[in-house]
Amino acid sequence: MASSHLTRLVKIYPTRSGAMNNEHDRVARAELARRIARLGRATFVDNAPAPVSEPDNDAQDTLFIPTGTIDLEMARQLGIRNESQIYGGVVPHGFVGSKVITHPVFPGRNEVPEGWLPELGAALAPYVLTGWSAFSVDAVREASLDMLRNGSIRLKEVEATAGLGQFVVTSPGELEEAIAQLDAEAIARNGVVIEENLDNVITYSVGMTCLFGEIISYWGTQRLATNNEGATVYGGSTLHVVRGGFEQLAGLSLADDLQQGIEKAIAYDATVSKFYPDLMASRRNYDVAAGMNSSGETRIGVLEQSWRAGGASGAEIAAFEAFARDRELSAVTCATMEIYGHLDAAPEGSILYYSGIDAVAGPITKYAMELE
Known part of the structure; x- marks a missing residue:
């Protein structure tokens, strides 16, 4: 290439x-x-x-x-x-690269970082779940209590990754228990996201990556795993990749929910780029959730963006490698896997990224592979 x-x-x-x-x-x-x-x-x-x-x-x-x-x-x-x-x-500002930009702050709250654009939250609202961002303990409590009137909510620490640092809350009492586990200084520095909680969730990955003048785009699904402490965490992604950008991805004939998720991710990307024109990203990856809220309604929305090397990057690079080997290839499916509790768990023919006993995470194997 x-x-x-x-x-x-x-x-x-x-x-x-x-x-x-x-x-x-x-x-x-x-x-x-x-x-x-x-x-x-x-x-x-x-x-x-x-x-x-x-x-x-x-x-x-x-x-x-x-x-x-x-x-x-x-x-x-x-x-x-x-x-x-x-x-x-x-x-342009550090917080723009985090999930905190996905929602506005609760009305009447003015604790926001320098460079915060209040109009962005309203512009993104059609493409995301119902939610608020907060930069103080009082703001977390006020926004959460308001949302609890409509059903269960999810609190998300902004710096946490792999599905960690999240709390499902169904009552004011549970809210106080969750708030007690949050760090006030971290809230002020990074923010917290308060979002409607969904059941029976499918998390899609939608993205576009440019490397060395070549562009790929993809949709995929995420896999959950149980880590060595018994928590449910990110366990890998399967990506269906095509040559070209979001235009090629949007032109695929896919199931309605998935098509809607792709359209919302593309709109999210365009909206943030409009409000922050100095944004540059060669990797544009979006997590999109589809599930049922507390009222029994099907909800589809972007959860967050990833403009950095992430859990699905190994699958992206495997796709670039496949396209480089075969210039006639127009689509490929690749996957990443993260397996906790096992060493040497990568199958023959896979691309090993890690196999060992991590001092924090414990035994884990990480690999990528081309599926078809």
Whole structure:
């Protein structure tokens, strides 16, 4: 696969975010970077040096893989000028890269970060579930009590990943128990999302990725797993991938719920880009939920965005590799799996990303593979 900007180096760039930084995350990210470098006929450099005050002149031929989204100032220091220089995203403010932008703050609350656009929440409302974002304990309580009048809700810590840091609440008493587990400083810094809770949920992945001048888009489903502590967490994704962007994805003939989910993800992407035109992202991945709310209504909406290397990235890269091997191939299905409690669980022919005993997560195997 040829590079669109003569990439010589692929570098992982560590951000300040503590998310996805366990051993299994770091090892899997390094393997992802190696495979991306191979696609672009470039050299993988394990870690980028700390940024300097002036742009890096060598960055023009470097592809950066940040561990999270980075802001415009950091992108400038790294010499990133366009999305072809990054596998991930650049945001005008740190919070724009998190799920907190999906909803507005509760009426009357004014605790918001600098750069917050109050009109965005209303513009996104047709494409997401009912919910609020909050930046103080009092705001969490006020918004939650209001939503509980219509049924159960879900509180989500913004920095948590893989389905962790979430609390299903059905009563004021349960709300206080959940609030007691939240950190007030983290709420003020990152926010909390309060959202209607759904039962019988299917979580779709909808996305588009550009690498070395090639574009793919996909829809897929997520798998849940039980981690080594007994919690239900993200366990992998199966992606149905096509060549081309969102236009090709939207033109597929799919089931109504899925088609609606794809349309809402595309609209979410376009709306955020309109409100924050400085956003740059070569990887645009959206989690979309379809399920039943407390009133028995079917609800479909975008949960959050991911403009960074994530759990489904291995499947994306497997698709790029398949398309690079066969230029006539127009569609492929690839998957990632995360298996807790077992070592050496990757089947023959799969791409191993990690197999070991992580100091935090315990025994885990992570792999990707082309299915069909």
